[in-house]
Amino acid sequence: MNTRDAATHGAFSGSLSLSSPLPDSPQTRAWSEPSGALTLRGWLAHLARTGRLATVDQPVALAHELAAVAKRLDGTQVAFFTQPGRRDIPVVSGFMSRRAWIAEAMGVDERALLARFRDAAEAPLASRLVAGGEAACQQIVHTNAIDLHALLPIPTHSEHDNGPYITAGLVIARNPRTGVQNVSINRIQVHGRDRMAILLLPRHLHAFQKTAEAVGDALDVAIAIGVDPLTMLASQAITPIDHDELEIAGALHGAPLPVARCVTNGVHVPAFAEIVIEGRILPNVREPEGPFGEFPKYYSAQEAREVIEVTAVTHRRAPIFHTIVPAEMEHLLLGAIPREATLLAHLQRSHPGVKDVHLSVGGVCRYHLWVQFDKKREGEAKNVILCAFGAHYDIKQVVVVDTDVDVHDPAEVEWAIATRFQADRDLVVIGGAQGSPLDPSTTVGQPDDAPPHLQGVSAKMGLDATRPVVYAAHVFTRVRIPGADKVDLDALVAADNSAFDAWLDRDHG
Missing domain, CATH: 2.30.110.10 (Electron Transport, Fmn-binding Protein; Chain A)
Known part of the structure; x- marks a missing residue:
């Protein structure tokens, strides 16, 4: 908590x-x-x-x-x-x-x-x-x-x-x-x-x-x-x-x-x-x-x-x-937390650099997995993506980010995709895989009475949103203001705006 x-x-x-x-x-x-x-x-x-x-x-x-x-x-x-x-x-x-x-x-x-x-x-x-x-x-x-x-x-x-x-x-x-x-x-x-x-x-x-x-x-x-x-x-x-x-x-x-x-x-x-x-x-x-x-x-x-x-x-x-x-x-979290625990254990067995995972609410806590990963070699993130797809058939999209990105914050993950991902280089697409039968997009093109073995066929998409292991100067250095996380606002910010009002009353015109 x-x-x-x-x-x-x-x-x-x-x-x-x-x-x-x-x-x-x-x-x-x-x-x-x-x-x-x-x-x-x-x-x-x-x-x-x-x-x-x-x-x-x-x-x-x-x-x-x-x-x-x-x-x-x-x-x-x-x-x-x-x-x-x-x-x-x-x-x-x-x-x-x-x-x-x-x-x-x-x-x-x-x-x-x-x-x-x-x-x-x-x-x-x-x-x-x-x-x-x-x-x-x-x-x-x-x-x-x-x-x-x-x-x-x-x-x-x-x-x-x-x-x-x-x-x-x-x-x-x-x-x-x-x-x-x-x-x-x-x-x-x-x-x-x-x-x-x-x-x-x-x-x-x-x-x-x-x-x-x-x-x-x-x-x-x-x-x-x-x-x-x-x-x-x-x-x-x-x-x-x-x-x-x-x-x-x-x-x-x-x-x-x-x-x-x-x-x-x-x-x-x-x-x-x-x-x-x-x-x-x-x-x-x-x-x-x-x-x-x-x-x-x-x-x-x-x-x-x-x-x-x-x-x-x-x-x-x-x-x-x-x-x-x-x-x-309540419905989404009941499914998410046990799956996250299982997925984290599964990924860490093959990739010890995996630090955390999150099934996003926007992905109905089933289909979109965000993985926080301490990358040491190029190409590792794609292996993590493939491992995640094999861990549970519901997983439809995987995003792998670095350890400076909070996988529980959608804005952080989107920022990593916006600044560290290029589709022609970092995108993994796998067609014709087993997916969730409850995903309505998997029924497109299928007859209404499709037999069970044809239900839930899905494409999988992985995004490697990690920065290069080695990069020049500060190209991928995240902007940081020293001490921002230690500021005590309760001690610094006044309980009311009387000081501001007094400042206005002075001859500052």
Whole structure:
């Protein structure tokens, strides 16, 4: 966290979680938040105490109005709706919409954010299974006559979205071959009382589903809604298959994550989740899903998608529903930070001179990568560009800059391109590579019903915006005023302009 934010808000100590003992009942034992743990409720309480939570205590419509209010507050305050669609379950959005807040939740300076995430990804902690009946997420259990529309305040976000969507649910499933879990966030359209269509991109969850479907089996899943920011972030880690992201969450917490076994299947979910939807992805069943406004700030088309049949809904007493407004900062940063940490580690293995990376907001925190590099030999920057393209198929544009350029400042990067880059010398273009299927520019020239193997074909562009290793005199020496970074303006600048007014009153005409 930067100095200004630290002075304004104070560091999050990890001991601010709410404690709310619950009475014994047939469904639960007495329960309280664990001391020292970061939970969603504890994090929201901390944000509220430091002026970063806005409570909307008037009814708002679930269709568009809720998302519109959350969008206006995005990046400045968390939106907490007490009467969404006149429901009793509140909705929260935007509690991870600034990099500084995420670093604060981790307990590190913003500059150490990527290193902290990388350390957790490389040293995961096995989860701790909570005994039956002790999981907060299972205080209330619904298994009969489930109606998701009646139970949960599920918003419709963008103008042309085809109905209400779950956008902040951690989808958890087990590898049918090994039993190891995977965690991801997938968009889920709720189009029936107990049926949902889910987008499966060609990643681990999709591989699990195809394995189960190949032998005619359904795939058991759980969707955990309303978890703490560290567990949310861990869900987006880029790992090899058969690495449980909940174990990375444990490492980020500094202790094994408490998990509970679902009531209708064997999936393990965060014990402190607010809401859990249990179900199974049906084999050989597809139903329409979409259009939906995605992170590139365009709509994806309606297509036939896999279907989840709901078998149970469990939740805490007085649960909170979390929704992510698509294409806004919470959505973008959740994808950016784990990718940046993975990309930095990948690049540094081959190029130790790489010092920092940043997925720019203008590149929707997925497509444009800026790399800070300590160049020692000519040509190295182009190797870094090629290495970055191979690290993740989403990367569409790479800019490599010197160590005197701040890759988190768009004006700095643009200045480097303007003064250190020549297109006929420093441009790298690669055509016909795999890119993001959600990038609408990759569909140009393709038929509307193009098969999956033709979707997302993209050109890649790299810009070497580094100065020469050796240059004459001060041609590439950056203009600098000595002492400018040490000036104490608070000590030098007067609190008012009375001295200036007195100067004007003198005979200076």
